Amino acid sequence: MHKVPKSVARLTDVRILQLSNNFLTSLPIELQSLKHLTELNLGNNSLKEVPSVLRNLNSLRKLYLFGNHISILAPEVLEELSDLVLLNLNHNQIAVLPAGIKSLRNLQTLSLQDNQLVELPVEIGFLSKMIEMNLTKNLLVHLPREISRLTRLVRLYLARNRLNSLPEELAARLILVENRRRFSVVHRTMTHYPKLSLMLSQCGHCALCLQPFLTTWLECVVFINLRKEMKVRGSQTTVPIRVLLCSYLCFNKKGHPYFGIASV
Numbered sequence: 001m002h003k004v005p006k007s008v009a010r011l012t013d014v015r016i017l018q019l020s021n022n023f024l025t026s027l028p029i030e031l032q033s034l035k036h037l038t039e040l041n042l043g044n045n046s047l048k049e050v051p052s053v054l055r056n057l058n059s060l061r062k063l064y065l066f067g068n069h070i071s072i073l074a075p076e077v078l079e080e081l082s083d084l085v086l087l088n089l090n091h092n093q094i095a096v097l098p099a100g101i102k103s104l105r106n107l108q109t110l111s112l113q114d115n116q117l118v119e120l121p122v123e124i125g126f127l128s129k130m131i132e133m134n135l136t137k138n139l140l141v142h143l144p145r146e147i148s149r150l151t152r153l154v155r156l157y158l159a160r161n162r163l164n165s166l167p168e169e170l171a172a173r174l175i176l177v178e179n180r181r182r183f184s185v186v187h188r189t190m191t192h193y194p195k196l197s198l199m200l201s202q203c204g205h206c207a208l209c210l211q212p213f214l215t216t217w218l219e220c221v222v223f224i225n226l227r228k229e230m231k232v233r234g235s236q237t238t239v240p241i242r243v244l245l246c247s248y249l250c251f252n253k254k255g256h257p258y259f260g261i262a263s264v
């Protein structure tokens with residue numbers, strides 16, 4: 001199929017649409033009638049950009065665009081895709097990830113395997129819900145420090161790039177999380193690296209999300225009322241206790257009792 005027929009407009013109740021393995025170079029404007037579409041597969045076609053009609057699909061959560069000829073991600077289209085949880089752009093020709101990527105604030109899975117990325121924008125740090133990021137086979141030389149803000153990130157694939165190092169805190173947090181799983185490769189091989197093991201044993205834990213961190217944290221205080229919490233009698237009943245939080249992500253959460261300590 002080279003073109004999606006305009007009669008697609010009648011499929012107003014469709015939730016999942018598979019259009020992969022065709023020769024599509026564009027999509028008809030009529031596609032915007034599919035207001036309930038949550039998943040769209042456009043993999044292995046001949047698209048050169050993310051079709052702008054997708055801006056109107058407000059229910060879209062999963063978008064597959066692998067195996068096309070996409071080289072540019074237009075920020076004005078990304079802006080309207082803020083409800084996406086999965087975006088697969090594997091096997092395209094994307095060299096630049098625009099700062100507008102931060103619009104995809106609900107994204108949990110981002111796949112950019114086999115593209116031409118030389119660097120990532122610092123705005124990647126805004127994608128705070130990210131769980132899995134696949135950057136295999138690109139041209140990345142370094143990663144921005146801001147990637148360490150992605151505290152929910154569990155899987156990060158970086159094979160076949162040009163990286164010499166990882167931001168230290170990011171590497172430490174990933175290893176610490178993996179090391180907690182008894183059957184993970186990291187946990188099983190850790191005994192062979194006693195120095196690393198010793199270094200990681202000095203990690204702290206976030207008072208709020210309980211996740212581990214190594215060298216970067218926020219120092220806070222919590223005020224404890226001794227009379228109320230510990231039934232201690234006396235004149236000085238409220239004392240400050242030092243606690244550490246893993247990130248501003250945790251610090252900015254509402255409803256916790258921790259106060260930041262201003263640094264001079």
Ligand SMILES: [Zn+2]
Pocket residue numbers: 206207208209210211245246247250
């Ligand atoms: Zn935390």
